Amino acid sequence: MLDVHAIRAQFPILSREVNGKPLTYLDNGASAQKPQVVLDTIQRAYANEYSNVHRGLHTLSTISTENYEAVRGTVARFLGAPSEEHIVFTSGTTEALNLISYSWAAPRLKAGDQIVLSVMEHHANIVPWHFLRERQGVELVWVEPDVNGDLDPQAVLDAVTDRTKLIAITHLSNVLGTVVDVKTICAAAREKGIATVVDGSQAAVHMPVNVADIGCDFYAITGHKLYGPSGSGAVFIRPERMAEMRPFLGGGDMIREVHRDSVTWNDPPMKFEAGTPGIVQTIGLGAALEWMMDVGMTSIAEYEADLRDYARARLDGLNWLNVQGQSAGKAAIFSFTLEGAAHPHDISTVLDKKGVAVRAGHHCAQPLMEYLGVSATCRASFGVYNTREEVDVLVDALELCHKLFA
Numbered sequence: 001m002l003d004v005h006a007i008r009a010q011f012p013i014l015s016r017e018v019n020g021k022p023l024t025y026l027d028n029g030a031s032a033q034k035p036q037v038v039l040d041t042i043q044r045a046y047a048n049e050y051s052n053v054h055r056g057l058h059t060l061s062t063i064s065t066e067n068y069e070a071v072r073g074t075v076a077r078f079l080g081a082p083s084e085e086h087i088v089f090t091s092g093t094t095e096a097l098n099l100i101s102y103s104w105a106a107p108r109l110k111a112g113d114q115i116v117l118s119v120m121e122h123h124a125n126i127v128p129w130h131f132l133r134e135r136q137g138v139e140l141v142w143v144e145p146d147v148n149g150d151l152d153p154q155a156v157l158d159a160v161t162d163r164t165k166l167i168a169i170t171h172l173s174n175v176l177g178t179v180v181d182v183k184t185i186c187a188a189a190r191e192k193g194i195a196t197v198v199d200g201s202q203a204a205v206h207m208p209v210n211v212a213d214i215g216c217d218f219y220a221i222t223g224h225k226l227y228g229p230s231g232s233g234a235v236f237i238r239p240e241r242m243a244e245m246r247p248f249l250g251g252g253d254m255i256r257e258v259h260r261d262s263v264t265w266n267d268p269p270m271k272f273e274a275g276t277p278g279i280v281q282t283i284g285l286g287a288a289l290e291w292m293m294d295v296g297m298t299s300i301a302e303y304e305a306d307l308r309d310y311a312r313a314r315l316d317g318l319n320w321l322n323v324q325g326q327s328a329g330k331a332a333i334f335s336f337t338l339e340g341a342a343h344p345h346d347i348s349t350v351l352d353k354k355g356v357a358v359r360a361g362h363h364c365a366q367p368l369m370e371y372l373g374v375s376a377t378c379r380a381s382f383g384v385y386n387t388r389e390e391v392d393v394l395v396d397a398l399e400l401c402h403k404l405f406a
């Protein structure tokens with residue numbers, strides 16, 4: 001079993017206090033804290049090794065380019081991608097999904113074509129498809145989870161028609177914690193020639209991911225949730241799909257030649273990476289993924305499953321707390337409301353006074369909020385450094401909320 005105290009010691013921020021109490025950081029679903037090795041890597045990259053990438057022939061540019069490009073291989077290993085050439089760097093999942101919508105989907109989908117997606121999607125995996133609905137008459141077909149928050153792969157496949165061109169689905173719900181059987185969905189979609197986009201923003205944080213095994217066309221991850229810097233991320237793209245894609249943003253790096261009357265593109269993946277990228281962010285992402293692989297994705301998953309079971313048992317003991325999403329294999333992500341009138345914002349404010357950081361709001365998942373019949377929830381989302389003691393702190397703070405608002 002993973003030594004959580006040794007893990008915690010690597011995160012400087014976890015030793016600070018908030019409102020005079022030890023920090024209990026349970027907002028990992030929004031963004032995770034950074035281990036010392038990531039902070040050191042960022043410091044070194046700026047202090048000793050910084051220059052622009054892909055452009056210079058001088059020593060610092062060469063070092064910077066090597067460090068930056070090495071991360072492509074790290075991401076490929078982390079995702080089980082066959083080659084680093086299948087990895088495009090992005091600023092995060094939002095950019096990745098917009099890239100797919102603009103570069104792959106927009107030129108091929110026409111009025112009446114359908115995109116199947118679940119109501120559990122984050123807005124980042126909804127709005128880029130709404131663009132296609134608004135601009136070119138593409139239809140969005142929605143699939144709902146069951147009462148436990150489980151999404152039956154067959155329900156997704158039942159929604160497919162001969163007009164379906166794309167299935168865009170989350171691997172792990174940022175609100176309910178539900179893990180979706182994307183492998184079954186992708187295998188069936190592939191047989192029908194339907195493209196598959198998997199939003200791995202949350203899943204890649206909590207479990208081993210292997211895109212070759214999943215069989216998806218696109219898989220997006222975001223650095224800031226993976227214990228890495230904000231403004232970093234990547235998307236795996238199957239080479240056949242890459243070959244079908246037009247460029248996304250135009251500028252430096254993504255071109256081969258530019259003339260007054262013509263322009264030609266760089267080879268993928270560079271074709272989709274315009275301008276000076278998030279150099280140090282990406283180098284920091286590499287350090288974060290190496291750190292996660294050193295800890296071990298299986299160890300992380302096992303440790304967090306134990307934490308989930310403990311948290312679930314403690315939260316189930318609070319009969320005035322409505323926890324959304326009861327999927328057996330869910331991640332340690334708990335969205336809840338309190339019976340009575342207390343708004344999630346009020347609960348979050350009281351918890352903060354006890355040093356407990358949770359997220360309150362719609363979690364960029366308004367279709368799911370509508371489906372659940374709530375406008376907002378509080379969400380406690382656990383990471384690799386959280387402990388059973390912190391679950392107890394959360395429960396004590398919730399009991400205080402109950403007393404205050406009942």
Ligand code: PLP
Pocket residue numbers: 029030091092093094095122124125170172173174199201202221222223233364
């Ligand atoms: N998808 C899911 C499931 C998320 O939880 C998030 C972040 O909250 C995103 C997409 C957006 O990712 P990013 O912050 O990288 O744009």
